[in-house]
Amino acid sequence: EVQLLESGGGLVQPGGSLRLSCAASGFTFSSYAMNWVRQAPGKGLDWVSAISGSGSTTYYADSVKGRFTISRDNSKNTLYLQMNSLRAEDTAVYYCAKVPFEWLLPDDAFDIWGQGTMVTVSS
Amino acid sequence: DIQMTQSPSSLSASVGDRVTFTCRASQSISRYLNWYQQKPGKAPKLLIYSASSLQSGVPSRFSGSGSGTDFTLTISSLQPEDFATYYCQQSYNTRTFGQGTKLEIK
Numbered sequence: 001e002v003q004l005l006e007s008g009g010g011l012v013q014p015g016g017s018l019r020l021s022c023a024a025s026g027f028t029f030s031s032y033a034m035n036w037v038r039q040a041p042g043k044g045l046d047w048v049s050a051i052s053g054s055g056s057t058t059y060y061a062d063s064v065k066g067r068f069t070i071s072r073d074n075s076k077n078t079l080y081l082q083m084n085s086l087r088a089e090d091t092a093v094y095y096c097a098k099v100p101f102e103w104l105l106p107d108d109a110f111d112i113w114g115q116g117t118m119v120t121v122s123s
Numbered sequence: 124d125i126q127m128t129q130s131p132s133s134l135s136a137s138v139g140d141r142v143t144f145t146c147r148a149s150q151s152i153s154r155y156l157n158w159y160q161q162k163p164g165k166a167p168k169l170l171i172y173s174a175s176s177l178q179s180g181v182p183s184r185f186s187g188s189g190s191g192t193d194f195t196l197t198i199s200s201l202q203p204e205d206f207a208t209y210y211c212q213q214s215y216n217t218r219t220f221g222q223g224t225k226l227e228i229k
Contacts, residue, residue: 035218045159045167045210047218059217062124095166106215107173109157113166 002026002112004096009117016086016121022079022096022114030054030074033099035110036081038092038119046092049081053102064090086121093118125149125213129221135229136201144196144224146211151191155215158187158196161223162207170209171196201226 008020022034036048049070050059058070069082079096094117097110126149136142146156154174159167169178171187174194184199198205206228211221 044223045161045212045220047212047220050218061217104218106153106155108214109169109172109178110159110167110212111169111172111178113168115166 002098004098004112004114006094006096006114006117009094009119011120011122012086013123014087014121017082017084018086018119020081020083020094020096020117020119022081024077024079024098027098027112029072029077031102033102033104033108034070034072034079035097035099035104036070036079037095037097037110037113038090039095039116040089040092043092048094050099050104051079052104057103059104083119086119088121091119091121125152125216125219127211127213127219127221129209129211129224131224132222133225133227135227137229138201138203140201142198142201142226144209144211144226146189146194146196146221148192148194148213148215152213152215154190155213156187156189156194157212157214158185159210159212160205160207161210167210 003025005023035050051070067085071080096114098112099108128147156174158171161167175187208223208225
């Protein structure tokens with residue numbers, strides 16, 4: 001069964017750091033680009049970042065550029081999101097999501113999602 | 124950045140109704156438009172990709188159409204399990220979502 005399982009969320013103070021993980025199973029992880037998408041409480045979906053299957057190419061939303069770093073360890077079938085300089089507006093459920101190609105392509109879509117991990121930025 | 128605008132923001136309907144959701148892009152995105160369904164406390168689920176292609180396992184009562192800037196998602200006959208929030212998402216340039224349309228029971 002294809003599955004994504006996020007972990008690492010929690011409560012952090014403004015300006016702090018947190019690293020999220022997403023463990024993949026049931027598919028050849030290195031063959032697919034991966035994404036992080038977040039959802040603030042009661043709000044809509046907000047794409048955060050993406051990484052190619054090999055990890056050689058990364059993409060970021062302007063709102064997190066310079067603060068967040070996406071990476072992956074294909075030997076461990078795991079995706080990461082290092083979040084630094086956290087702000088209150090980063091409070092959200094963070095989902096990892098797979099696309100059906102090795103690269104981010106115009107005709108892709110988020111076909112598999114994890115269950116999400118909650119990040120709360122508050123003093 | 125490409126902005127995605129969904130209308131209406133909420134919709135009330137009854138089981139058996141035909142309902143249509145609209146999504147408009149701030150610039151042409153060809154057919155690079157996807158639709159998702161999200162139920163409370165759950166992750167989104169892909170319904171339609173590339174404007175009109177039905178994702179595997181999704182019931183055929185869901186259909187999508189459109190190209191350029193205007194897109195629609197139609198549910199031909201509402202079932203009880205369809206009451207949820209629906210999001211469009213463009214994949215033409217980075218990735219952005221619409222604000223969602225909440226489908227409620229009348």
